[in-house]
Amino acid sequence: xxxxxxxxxxxxxxxxxxxxxxxxxxxxxxxxxxxxxxxxxxxxxxxxxxxxxxxxxxxxxxxxxxxxxxxxxxxxxxxxxxxxxxxxxxxxxxxxxxxxxxxxxxxxxxxxxxxxxxxxxxxxxxxxxxxxxxxxxxxxxxxxxxxxxxxxxxxxxxxxxxxxxxxxxxxxxxxxxxxxxxxxxxxxxxxxxxxxxxxxxxxxxxxxxxxxxxxxxxxxxxxxxxxxxxxxxxxxxxxxxxxxxxxxxxxxxxxxxxxxxxxxxxxxxxxx
Amino acid sequence: xxxxxxxxxxxxxxxxxxxxxxxxxxxxxxxxxxxxxxxxxxxxxxxxxxxxxxxxxxxxxxxxxxxxxxxxxxxxxxxxxxxxxxxxxxxxxxxxxxxxxxxxxxxxxxxxxxxxxxxxxxxxxxxxxxxxxxxxxxxxxxxxxxxxxxxxxxxxxxxxxxxxxxxxxxxxxxxxxxxxxxxxxxxxxxxxxxxxxxxxxxxxxxxxxxxxxxxxxxxxxxxxxxxxxxxxxxxxxxxxxxxxxxxxxxxxxxxxxxxxxxxxxxxxxxxx
Numbered sequence: 056x057x058x059x060x061x062x063x064x065x066x067x068x069x070x071x072x073x074x075x076x077x078x079x080x081x082x083x084x085x086x087x088x089x090x091x092x093x094x095x096x097x098x099x100x101x102x103x104x105x106x107x108x109x110x111x112x113x114x115x116x117x118x119x120x121x122x123x124x125x126x127x128x129x130x131x132x133x134x135x136x137x138x139x140x141x142x143x144x145x146x147x148x149x150x151x152x153x154x155x156x157x158x159x160x161x162x163x164x165x166x167x168x169x170x171x172x173x174x175x176x177x178x179x180x181x182x183x184x185x186x187x188x189x190x191x192x193x194x195x196x197x198x199x200x201x202x203x204x205x206x207x208x209x210x211x212x213x214x215x216x217x218x219x220x221x222x223x224x225x226x227x228x229x230x231x232x233x234x235x236x237x238x239x240x241x242x243x244x245x246x247x248x249x250x251x252x253x254x255x256x257x258x259x260x261x262x263x264x265x266x267x268x269x270x271x272x273x274x275x276x277x278x279x280x281x282x283x284x285x286x287x288x289x290x291x292x293x294x295x296x297x298x299x300x301x302x303x304x305x306x307x308x309x310x311x312x313x314x315x316x317x318x319x320x321x322x323x324x325x326x327x
Numbered sequence: 328x329x330x331x332x333x334x335x336x337x338x339x340x341x342x343x344x345x346x347x348x349x350x351x352x353x354x355x356x357x358x359x360x361x362x363x364x365x366x367x368x369x370x371x372x373x374x375x376x377x378x379x380x381x382x383x384x385x386x387x388x389x390x391x392x393x394x395x396x397x398x399x400x401x402x403x404x405x406x407x408x409x410x411x412x413x414x415x416x417x418x419x420x421x422x423x424x425x426x427x428x429x430x431x432x433x434x435x436x437x438x439x440x441x442x443x444x445x446x447x448x449x450x451x452x453x454x455x456x457x458x459x460x461x462x463x464x465x466x467x468x469x470x471x472x473x474x475x476x477x478x479x480x481x482x483x484x485x486x487x488x489x490x491x492x493x494x495x496x497x498x499x500x501x502x503x504x505x506x507x508x509x510x511x512x513x514x515x516x517x518x519x520x521x522x523x524x525x526x527x528x529x530x531x532x533x534x535x536x537x538x539x540x541x542x543x544x545x546x547x548x549x550x551x552x553x554x555x556x557x558x559x560x561x562x563x564x565x566x567x568x569x570x571x572x573x574x575x576x577x578x579x580x581x582x583x584x585x586x587x588x589x590x591x592x593x594x595x596x597x598x599x
Contacts, residue, residue, distance in 0.1 A: 162535040162551050166508065199471040201508035202535045202551045208508050236438065236473035236480050263434040263474045268537055279434045279474045 062323050063088030063116045063297035065257075066095040069312045074104060080313065082111035084320050088297040090117040091149060093142070105150040116297045117192065117228075117255055118146040122156035124176035125169035125206055132172060135159070139180055143187040153190045153254055155228050160206040169206035174216050177225060184224040192228035192254035193217065197236075199268055210234055210243035217252050229289065230257035230301065232272055235280040241288045248292025256289050257301045258282050258327055270305045274318055276326035286327060298327050334595050335360030335388045335569035337529075338367040341584050346376060352585065354383035356592050360569040362389040363421060365414070377422040388569045389464065389500075389527055390418040394428035396448035397441035397478055404444060407431070411452055415459040425462045425526055427500050432478040441478035446488050449497060456496040464500035464526040465489065471540055482506055482515035489524050498524035501561065502573065504531045504544055507552040513560050520564025528561050529573040530554050530599055542577045546590055548598035558599060570599050 064086050069077055074095040081089060089108050096104060108115050121142040126132045139154075146154045158173045160166065177191065184191050193213045196205035207213050213227045227247050234240050247253050260278030265271050275282050286298060300319055307315050336358050341349055346367040353361060361380050368376060380387050393414040398404045411426075418426045430445045432438070449463065456463050465485045468477035479485050485499045499519050506512050519525050532550030537543050547554050558570060572591050579587050 165553055165556075166510070170510070197471065198469060198508040199537070199540075202533055202537070209510070212510055236470040238438070238442070238481070238484055261474050265471070265474070265540055268471075268540065281437055284437075 057324055059085045059323070060087055061297045062086055062320070063090060063299040064319065065090040065092060065119060065299055065301040067092045067119065068300055068302045068319070069316060070095075071308060072312055074099065075107065078107055078111055078113070080316055082113060084316050086113060088114040088116040088299070090119055090155070090299050090301070091115060091151065092119045093145070096145070096149075101145055101148040105148065109150065114297070115149055115151045116299055117153040117155050118142065118149055118151040119155045120157045121154045121191070122205075123159040124173045125159035125161045125164065126172070127161050127164055132176065136176055136179055139176070140183045143180075143183055143189050146189040147187040151189065153192050154184075155192050155194055155255060157194055157196060158205045158207045160201055160203055162203050166201060166206045170212070173206060174219065177216060178220050181220060181222045181224050185222070190254055191225050193225070194228035194230055195233055197233040209237055209239070210247065211239055214243055214247050214252065218250070223251070226252035226254035228255035228257065229253065231280050231282055231285050232257070232259045232261060235261065235285065240285065244288045244292045248289075248294065251293070253289060253292060253294040253296075255296060255299065256286070256294060257299045259300065259302045267305065270303045272302045272304050274302060274307070275300070275322040277322075282326055298323070329596055331357045331595070332359055333569045334358055334592070335362060335571040336591065337362040337364060337391060337571055337573040339364045339391065340572055340574045340591070341588060342367075343580060344584055346371065347379065350379055350383055350385070352588055354385060356588050358385060360386040360388040360571070362391055362427070362571050362573070363387060363423065364391045365417070368417070368421075373417055373420040377420065381422065386569070387421055387423045388571055389425040389427050390414065390421055390423040391427045392429045393426045393463070394477075395431040396445045397431035397433045397436065398444070399433050399436055404448065408448055408451055411448070412455045415452075415455055415461050418461040419459040423461065425464050426456075427464050427466055427527060429466060429468060430477045430479045432473055432475055434475050438473060438478045442484070445478060446491065449488060450492050453492060453494045453496050457494070462526055463497050465497070466500035466502055466527075467505055469505040481509055481511070482519065483511055486515055486519050486524065490522070495523070498526035500527035500529065501525065502529035503552050503554055503557050504529070504533060507533065507557065512557065516560045516564045520566065523565070525561060525564060525566040525568075527568060527571065528558070528566060529571045531572065531574045539577065542575045544574045544576050546574060546579070547572070547594040554598055570595070
């Protein structure tokens with residue numbers, strides 16, 4: 056099945072390419088959607104980049120990333136909220152319907168407290184999301200990031216927060232890399248789907264061995280994640296969005312990026 | 328509180344010491360219990376090592392490790408069962424009341440299948456445990472090891488398997504390094520305690536950043552795990568066993584092991 060109709064890529068996957076070059080390369084490779092990382096917009100006109108993506112026949116899928124809500128001072132938490140409002144406005148300018156959130160954790164602060172702060176921040180942010188017309192997608196991060204990147208580490212936690220706040224502007228981003236190990240994954244995808252909270256789907260693979268906690272993700276098919284099966288769970292639960300390739304890998308970044316993109320396309324067709 | 332009455336160490340924590348030397352050093356440092364790693368017994372008389380530990384006024388806490396049940400062939404799974412029976416017999420000879428199990432995962436084999444194989448193996452092994460008079464403790468491993476080391480990654484999974492098999496010879500080993508991130512941890516410790524399934528408690532700390540998935544654990548207090556709080560949950564749930572220091576760290580292994588042991592003792596008093 057050479058169906059590329061939902062084939063999307065994160066700009067961070069080929070981060071050495073300036074975004075203008077990435078857009079041209081993606082379009083030529085048959086990519087249909089682009090998730091833009093904020094770093095890629097530095098020094099650019101956000102609207103122009105959004106138009107450039109659409110002019111090439113691709114959709115802007117999401118803006119990555121907002122979040123980082125947990126902090127040890129009231130001032131830092133308030134400043135994070137301001138930054139997230141700017142992020143929502145930037146997404147609106149880009150024409151991105153979603154901002155993906157990495158919710159944060161503060162080393163040494165108890166996870167319970169970080170989780171409370173995150174929920175408080177999401178509650179405070181929802182009105183701005185609604186006003187901007189941009190959805191917020193909470194991405195549960197792998198438990199190996201619970202110390203410093205996200206205190207939200209399971210689908211169950213993300214869903215529970217969304218249910219408590221209960222806004223159509225708040226949902227979940229499912230990343231196979233972060234969630235594949237969870238024996239509750241299929242059930243949680245189903246529960247999120249029922250309440251229309253499946254906002255995004257990210258794919259990559261888990262390498263054996265994994266040599267770096269952050270930047271050793273694999274190309275789909277090179278690792279052990281049953282990606283297609285998880286995609287089926289997503290679709291059975293009603294998800295109709297893009298399958299976004301998000302690979303952080305020093306090894307792949309150091310390789311020829313044109314060849315890497317071609318390999319991504321092949322891996323997408325074979326394994327997603 | 329300088330209470331060292333439940334202070335135990337894994338021989339793997341100071342693995343460059345031959346076990347005879349480790350036993351002498353531990354006893355001199357006020358250690359009250361020793362968990363023996365099988366590698367440390369190579370070429371030794373198992374009974375003699377058990378007696379040597381007891382003669383120094385310490386208890387043999389556990390034998391580490393059995394497990395590795397998941398495999399892609401029937402022959403490999405059967406051979407793993409044989410190996411685990413030998414491990415139970417060795418624990419009996421050592422006078423260790425518990426064998427700790429790292430249950431295994433097979434890269435590329437779906438987690439569901441590995442979990443099924445693990446449960447089947449545990450069920451098959453319980454009669455031998457009973458005959459040997461040695462308990463089996465399932466240790467849930469951090470989700471970052473789900474690819475290759477253990478398909479059992481949460482307290483909830485370990486407890487559920489124990490409940491289904493329902494033998495007094497089968498319980499759970501709680502390691503703060505593997506479980507601290509889990510928002511269900513306190514509740515699961517309580518549930519395991521109610522059914523007398525809390526068999527062991529391992530402590531170390533999570534470093535920020537963590538530079539290696541296997542061998543970059545921290546000394547208690549050097550990381551972000553609320554160790555004392557988790558210990559309180561264990562004791563409230565009825566646990567009365569040892570607090571076992573299990574630190575895998577290339578950094579600490581490369582340091583003077585006498586000084587490392589002294590630092591462990593201080594960290595135990597201050598943070599466990």
